[in-house]
Amino acid sequence: MTFPLTHKTATAGSLNPAPSFIKSRIESIDVLRGLIMVIMALDHTRDFFHAQAYTDDPLNLDTTTPVLYATRWITHFCAPTFALLSGTSIYLQGLRKSRSELSLFLLKRGLWLIVAEVLLMAPADTFTLFNPITLVVFWSLGISMVFMAGLTWLPFRAILSLGLAIVLGHNLLDAVEQAPGFTSGFGWALFHGGSHRVFEYAPGRVIVVLYPFLPWLGLMMMGYCLGRLFAPAVAASKRQQWLVYLGAGAIGLFVGLRLLNGYGDPFPWSVQKDGLTTLFSFLKVHKYPPSLLYMCITVGPGLLGLALLENVHNRVTSVLRTYGRTAFFYYTIHFYFLHTLRMIVFFAAGHTMTEADKSLQIIPMRFVLPGDGGYNLGVVYLIWIAVVASLYPLCRWFDAYKTTHKEQWWLSYL
Numbered sequence: 001m002t003f004p005l006t007h008k009t010a011t012a013g014s015l016n017p018a019p020s021f022i023k024s025r026i027e028s029i030d031v032l033r034g035l036i037m038v039i040m041a042l043d044h045t046r047d048f049f050h051a052q053a054y055t056d057d058p059l060n061l062d063t064t065t066p067v068l069y070a071t072r073w074i075t076h077f078c079a080p081t082f083a084l085l086s087g088t089s090i091y092l093q094g095l096r097k098s099r100s101e102l103s104l105f106l107l108k109r110g111l112w113l114i115v116a117e118v119l120l121m122a123p124a125d126t127f128t129l130f131n132p133i134t135l136v137v138f139w140s141l142g143i144s145m146v147f148m149a150g151l152t153w154l155p156f157r158a159i160l161s162l163g164l165a166i167v168l169g170h171n172l173l174d175a176v177e178q179a180p181g182f183t184s185g186f187g188w189a190l191f192h193g194g195s196h197r198v199f200e201y202a203p204g205r206v207i208v209v210l211y212p213f214l215p216w217l218g219l220m221m222m223g224y225c226l227g228r229l230f231a232p233a234v235a236a237s238k239r240q241q242w243l244v245y246l247g248a249g250a251i252g253l254f255v256g257l258r259l260l261n262g263y264g265d266p267f268p269w270s271v272q273k274d275g276l277t278t279l280f281s282f283l284k285v286h287k288y289p290p291s292l293l294y295m296c297i298t299v300g301p302g303l304l305g306l307a308l309l310e311n312v313h314n315r316v317t318s319v320l321r322t323y324g325r326t327a328f329f330y331y332t333i334h335f336y337f338l339h340t341l342r343m344i345v346f347f348a349a350g351h352t353m354t355e356a357d358k359s360l361q362i363i364p365m366r367f368v369l370p371g372d373g374g375y376n377l378g379v380v381y382l383i384w385i386a387v388v389a390s391l392y393p394l395c396r397w398f399d400a401y402k403t404t405h406k407e408q409w410w411l412s413y414l
Contacts, residue, residue, distance in 0.1 A: 026230050028310040031317045032302065033085050034324030036078040038388055041334050043075035045384040048342045051374035059284050061277055067377055069280055076287060079137060080295050081302040082327075083216050086141055087223025090148055092230060099153060105412070106149035112413050113142030116332075124335035127343075127367075131205045132198075135190070137331075140211035143190075144220045147213075151221065160225045166218030171292050174266045192289055212289045219295060226303075236310060243307035250300030254293050258282060265291040319392065325402070326395040328414045333394065337387055343367045 047053050056063055058072035094102045117138035123129055151159055173192050176182065189197040189209040197209045226246075229239045257264040269281040285294040309317065323330055346356065346367040356367050375383075402411050 026310065027313075027317070027321055028306050029085055029088060029230070030321045030324035031309045031312075032305050032320075032324070033082065033327055034320035034322065035305070036081050036302075037323045037327055037330055038320065039075055040078040040331075041338075041388050042071065042381075042384045043078070044335065044338055045387065046071060046377075046380050048338045049345075049369070049375050049383055050380050051369075051376060053374060054368055059280075061272060061280055061284070064280070066276065071377060071380075073283060076285075076294065077298045077302060079211075079216075079287075080219055080290060080298040082137075083141065083144070083219040084223035084226065084299055084302065086145075087148075087220035087225075088227040088230060089223075090145075090152070090220070091224045091227025094152065094227075095231065102152055103149045106145045106152065109413050110142040110145030110147075110149065113138045113145065117142065120332055121335065124332070124339055127339065133201075133205075133207045134210060135207065136210045140213050140216040141220075143213045144217040147217055148220060148224065152224075156225065156228070159221055163218050163221030163225060166214060167222055167295060168292060170215050170218065170289075171264055171266070178266065196288065210288060215289045215291075215295070219290075219299070222299075240307040240310060243303045247300045247303030247305075247307065250296045250303065254296035254300065257296075258285075258293055264293040264296075322392065322395050322399050326398045329398050330391060330395050334387060334391055337391065339367070341383070341387070342369070345369065 046058070052058070052068075058064055058068045090102070090106065093105070097105065117135060118130070118133055121136065121138055122132065122134045125134060126132065151162070154162075170192065177184065177193050184193040184197055186197075186199045186207075186209075189199070190212055192212045192214045199207045199209070201207050228234070229242050254264075258269065261268045265285045267284070267286055269278075269284065272278040272281050283297070285291055285297060287294055290298075346369060349369070351367075351369075402414075405411060
């Protein structure tokens with residue numbers, strides 16, 4: 001079986017297909033993106049409201065519970081799947097743009113996302129500006145798009161080869177980082193060694209690097225190559241078949257490499273006190289930066305989900321599609337919504353601004369509920385459902401606005 005090749009009638013200087021290839025948008029991408037947006041909000045709700053959010057790791061095998069572990073682990077699907085689908089969207093945009101138009105758009109949108117990380121998302125955690133500056137999702141997507149602005153000029157097979165090399169090979173850098181005496185500078189932290197590295201850029205002001213860009217760029221490149229399956233000339237049955245093959249292959253690669261307990265993740269699994277905890281150890285893979293095994297076990301089910309969702313059309317998928325089509329808008333406002341709610345709870349419990357400022361210097365996040373002031377997981381889930389549901393009317397309005405105002409260029413950056 002060969003990988004589907006399409007758009008043979010396109011000109012050499014353009015990615016645009018022949019007019020006969022044009023067809024309607026494949027909604028499964030938006031539906032899956034919406035699903036991960038909803039799941040992602042659960043993790044952030046737990047961060048803001050769970051009693052042990054800042055005192056223990058929910059994946060700590062010695063202290064976690066099955067429900068707490070699952071609550072955190074399921075949200076691992078969000079960032080890798082979103083990065084992958086961002087690459088797929090880039091490929092599909094290239095079907096209606098010339099290479100120069102696509103490259104310029106990616107450069108501008110990438111830079112905008114980096115600015116949005118600093119000016120919109122970092123303050124959402126702290127309600128302050130420029131301290132700290134946290135480099136997380138928008139940063140990693142933005143810098144990856146900046147690189148993609150140049151990479152899209154390469155032949156398809158070159159992008160595929162480079163993407164595979166990054167995804168499959170970036171864990172070779174683990175040996176460098178684990179060598180005695182190794183110290184991560186700022187440049188290395190941005191490149192590969194994130195994991196909450198803190199750097200002071202001015203007296204009393206810091207930058208926190210959570211998402212180093214190399215693995216995320218590799219995932220975006222793989223998503224770009226995946227976009228070929230979603231080209232209008234590819235039959236739905238062929239696309240779904242390939243998605244199942246690729247998804248099952250990624251999961252199989254995870255199981256095989258994880259059983260060997262060698263390459264693919266910097267932290268090996270081990271036999272624990274019982275079978276369930278041993279399974280938790282097996283599934284506990286590294287996110288900062290995302291290891292090969294982390295990407296396999298998250299992207300693999302995502303690909304299977306794409307194959308399944310293409311044939312599902314109901315009220316639930318309609319709602320999820322709305323969240324997926326307004327991902328930037330939803331992602332930004334849900335953070336401010338959650339933090340505002342926690343601020344209200346913080347002051348209602350009798351805490352002071354002085355306490356809020358102290359927590360900012362420690363976490364760093366403002367209005368952290370001290371001690372056991374947070375809630376149990378049951379309450380966290382109720383808050384999550386309420387927040388996601390309350391944002392739906394706003395997202396539906398914004399989606400309708402974008403649909404009826406396509407002539408406004410700035411909407412393409414949101």
